[in-house]
Amino acid sequence: MFQKVPKGLLISFSRNMAGHSKWANIKHIKGAKDAERAALHLKLFRQMKAAIREHGSADPKQNIKLAHLLDQARHHNVPVEKLKHTLKSAEQEKSTEDLKPYILEVRGPRGTFFVVEVLTASVFKTKQGINTINRKFHGSWAEGVSNNLFKHQGWIKVSPLSVDQTIEQVVDDAINVGAEDVTADEVGKFIFSCNPRDFFNVKKAIYQLGYSIIESDLLYIPRNRIQIESEEELALVSKLYSKLEEEPDVVKIHDNIE
Known part of the structure; x- marks a missing residue:
């Protein structure tokens, strides 16, 4: 159901390398909205603070994980001044939560699966939040899919x-x-x-x-992607994906949808 991720492996948001399908278009449109973009920036900032705490340096030359996160932030058009402010505040902050990366695995409607990367100080609390989403939006836990599928x-x-x-x-x-x-x-x-x-x-x-x-x-x-032809089924899957993405501890979601 969930796995702790070895340190150094959790990175920021990405697309799933799918083509120009209906599903890819839905995710692209969502990512372009101001609210979604702001949420993505916040998740990146959270990861940067955790990387600085983990490696003890706000210098990307000394902190390779932070350097990669900065690359991701620039790719997502995070303003330079915001990046500078984040690095400065993270370096000065003494009581940052001890955030750790985990993998959570969710089954959605019609054979869809989601590998959900989270960064959290309490994986059990995070699981409770996702459990609520699963009950409301046709999801369930799917142990082992990140390795098998x-x-x-x-x-x-x-x-x-x-x-x-x-x-x-x-x-x-x-x-x-x-x-x-x-x-x-x-x-x-x-x-x-x-x-x-x-x-x-x-x-x-x-x-x-x-x-x-x-x-x-x-x-x-x-390893294999599935196609969802029905607009109604696509709407169900999209709703589950959106609610998972809105969880504050979630930093990246991967799926098996064409």
Whole structure:
């Protein structure tokens, strides 16, 4: 039902690498709303404070987890002044809650599953809140799905070093940095994948090779995706997803929906 996450593995929000489906469009529209964007920023700030407490430094050069969170914040257009204020206040704060990362697993309508990453000082209190959501919005606990139905993977998308760089050349770099695989997408960008425990080191090594990192994250990628054709069923799933996302302790949700 839930797992404690090894320290250093919990990152900020991301999309699930799905295509332009109805479900992907729903999540994109939600993310563009001011209220959802503000909530996402707050969750990022919370993670930054926890990273500073965990590693004892507000210097991203000394705190690789914080450096990654700052990358995520910039990707989500968090204002620079807000970032500076967050880092300063987190460094000065002496009584930050001892927040720890956990994985919670939820089953939704029509064979949908959600891997829910939370950052909390009390996982039991967080579970109580999600339990209430499950009862009201057709959800239930789904122990083991994060391991059985999803693959946990580091994901780093980069621009080519040159216009004529080939995938064969990038494979050599992937081997050198410790990545497990590298692919090219439909617009000529390269995507490195790696063991989640190696994510921060692989990302740093890719950057040191001169690559411009477009996006990077730790993802739970579904082994199989399902399609929801009915508008009514899609609305049910969307409601459950929205309510889970509104929980203050929830920092990221992964799903198996096409």
